[in-house]
Amino acid sequence: MLGHEINPALLIIDVQNGFVSDGGSYDHLGMNISKYQRVIPSISKLITVCRENSIPIFYTQAIRERSGIDLLTKTHKILPASREERINKLPICIRDTWDADIVDEIKPLETDHVIIKRRDSAFQDTEINLWLKNLGIDTLVFCGIDTSICVETSLRDGFNNGYNVMLISDATSSGSDKHYESTLEIVRDYYGLVMRTDEFATQLLLKQDAKIQ
Incomplete structure (x- = not known):
């Protein structure tokens, strides 16, 4: 599957307490966070695979200001009611709060890169x-999460900025199974590769073996 020489980086999207942890904002809003929590072990395994292969790791951290100056409702007068309601009901991932922190299970190292x-x-x-x-x-x-929102949007922008793109299917999750499957299909059909963590690790191993030979 990885038939060409590549220089990859791992992008871990928004795996923060506010979205995935018990006691975080999404949990307080009554959203089902269990689907997000289930993929954390796969993300952790993927991180290990990348570290073992000296692949740079980038984390994104969605941050909001206490003042609300950066809220979507400041710039968008037309928003789906469900999203607008969440924004107005409870501030999520406010700067310098536990809510905004990346979850302990996959904390960045000093050698990793964090994008706000x-x-x-x-x-x-x-x-x-x-x-x-x-x-x-x-x-x-x-x-990372959410597959059909921040992950897919970032993947599309990565593609449009000239990068090859891959999505690790067992290391991402959506609140909607329908939206999750839709993203996987879109990526397969139009943008790049979709594979599981084990498949990705195997492909890297095959590439290493080919270099040794």
Whole structure:
């Protein structure tokens, strides 16, 4: 599947307490966070695979200001009612709070890279493109949450910025099974590769064996 030489980076999207942890904002809003929690072990395994193969790791961290100056409702007068209601009901992932922290199970190391983002895409008004280019990265491996929102939006923007893209299916999750499956189908048909963590690890091993030979 990885028939070409690539220089990949792992992008872990928004695995923060506010979205996935018991006692976080989504939990307080009554949202079903169990689907998000179930993929954390796969994300942890994927991180280990990438560390073992010296693949750079980027985390995104969705951050909101206490003042509310960066809320979507400041710029968008037309929003789905469900999203607008969540925004107005409870501030999520406020800067310098436990809610905004990346979950303990997959905490970044000092050698990893953390991108602060204000919108769905990791590329919107952030440093990520510059950092990736400086490392010579040409392929982005995506995981995290929510599959059909921030993960898919970031993946599309990565593709449109000239990167090869891959989605690790067992290391991402959506609140909606329908939306999750739709994203996987869209990525397969139009953007790049979809594979599981074990498949990705196997492909990396095959590439290493080929180099040794």
